[in-house]
Amino acid sequence: MTRSGWISRGESRLQGADFDAAVTARAAEHGGRGARIEPIRTPDALQALVEAFAVRESGGIPVIGDDRWEEEQWLDLQLTCRSLSAPAGLAWATLTSGSTRSPRLILRSDGSWSSSYPDIARLLGLTAESVVYLPVHLVSSMSMFSIAMSRSLGHSIRLPRLRRPAADDLADATHVHATPLLFERILDLVEDGASHRLTAALVGGARLDPALRRRAAELGIRVVTYYGAAELSFVAFDDDGSGLRTFPDVESRLDGDGRLWVRSPYLAAGYAGDEQGPFAMDDGWATVGDLAAIDAAGRLTLRGRADGAILTAGATVVPEEVEAVLRTVPGIREAVVFGNAAHGTDSLVTAVVEFDPDVLLTAPELRERMRSALMLPHRPRLWYRMERIPLTATGKPARGRVREAVANGEVPRLGT
Missing domain, CATH: 3.40.50.12780 (ANL, N-terminal domain)
Structure with a gap:
């Protein structure tokens, strides 16, 4: 040295x-x-x-x-x-x-x-x-x-x-x-x-x-x-x-x-x-x-x-890994995660969730549940909910349609 x-x-x-x-x-x-x-x-x-x-x-x-x-x-x-x-x-x-x-x-x-x-x-x-x-x-x-x-x-x-x-x-x-x-x-x-x-x-x-x-x-x-x-x-x-x-x-x-x-x-x-x-x-x-x-x-x-990973704050977030964690939360039936551009330079981890019919969690409640489940850069920053997340012909979440719906303002954001 x-x-x-x-x-x-x-x-x-x-x-x-x-x-x-x-x-x-x-x-x-x-x-x-x-x-x-x-x-x-x-x-x-x-x-x-x-x-x-x-x-x-x-x-x-x-x-x-x-x-x-x-x-x-x-x-x-x-x-x-x-x-x-x-x-x-x-x-x-x-x-x-x-x-x-x-x-x-x-x-x-x-x-x-x-x-x-x-x-x-x-x-x-x-x-x-x-x-x-x-x-x-x-x-x-x-x-x-x-x-x-x-x-x-x-x-x-x-x-x-x-x-x-x-x-x-x-x-x-x-x-x-x-x-x-x-x-x-x-x-x-x-x-x-x-x-x-x-x-x-x-x-x-x-x-x-x-x-x-x-x-x-x-x-x-x-x-x-x-x-x-x-x-x-x-x-x-x-x-x-x-x-x-x-x-x-x-x-x-x-x-x-x-x-x-x-x-x-x-x-x-x-x-x-x-x-x-x-x-x-x-x-x-x-x-x-x-x-x-x-x-x-x-x-x-x-x-x-190729896996749709999100680059954010120098970290690489694999959406499927975050989605798998979200699906373990009681009351969440389905989830789609993607990156939302922030100031054109970085991405914010964004989650769209589908709740069970009798469940409606707030964004603060979801963030609290993610504190011990996900590493800091991987916790969603933006939260949205859909009554029903659309599926592909093979039964998988239609990511492109979900992302487009969020971009068009068709999906309500969960309160902060």
Whole structure:
């Protein structure tokens, strides 16, 4: 690890050497850990990072949980990690977007991240003097990638003091790594007069509204968007608004169904244990089920997920998984879940439910029931009800008709 750079949150700051000393001291307390997966949860972000790098230094594999979780979700993560072992040579575990209380864990080597550092640094113009503002919660692989890169390359990291970007966080930031929704909030702050030194932004996790790129350019902030996934890491980037093109070390192809497959040094090793998910590998090629088109110039156009997954706040929500949970709620006969565009950049998880004839639950009641059943990004934000959800000829919910009815204002929204 480098001795330069610092990590800060609010008024708390650890210089590089102090951070390394704290990591070494904590690692000595841990002793040898082997390839055990160690869950970490604390509202103190700096302490969480010290703990994570200490686990790494002592031979373990850290995974940072979300301090906003219900206690049952945290216990589930602990039990999951306790029951798993990992092959040698792996360094990081991150949580995927599994919907229910038992999270999916992705395992990866250090090289699967570090091999992309030079390209990311070049695209953003990172130097040892750079300060990267990182408003995404540490539970996200986006955050842990950026922090691991900073410890390798020597630049500094500023973490948010609140749950959302604030003007006070931006004063010394030269770069930002965020989702489109968070980046839009940052642009709002800058346009409202927040002091900053931002020169470039790395934006991923969902599609970026071109209007945000134009707003950023007017403020002197160069934007690099990218497509990737927790399982695939970086796949393609767009640094000028002309479209996504693959990173230099990434190969891409489409199968007969239009699903995108990639081969690169950035791929994760897979899910921990016998967990199932969208990540599939075949002879060195991998996919998460995203549909795409590739033009003659090699540029990618994403066309959504083959499984209809929703991208929201950097998470991937599989509608069928949320629907299965909703159908376990007494009084809900059927449910359809889809993504509703929010400000043209991100999606809100939206649920349309059909109740039993003698049942009518309110949105607050439904949200309360989802607190212990679904991970935070997967809980529906918008709730609607239909007297009868239409079915296809095969007896499945007619998703397109339901979505169209909501868009046309034909479906009543449940009170908030």
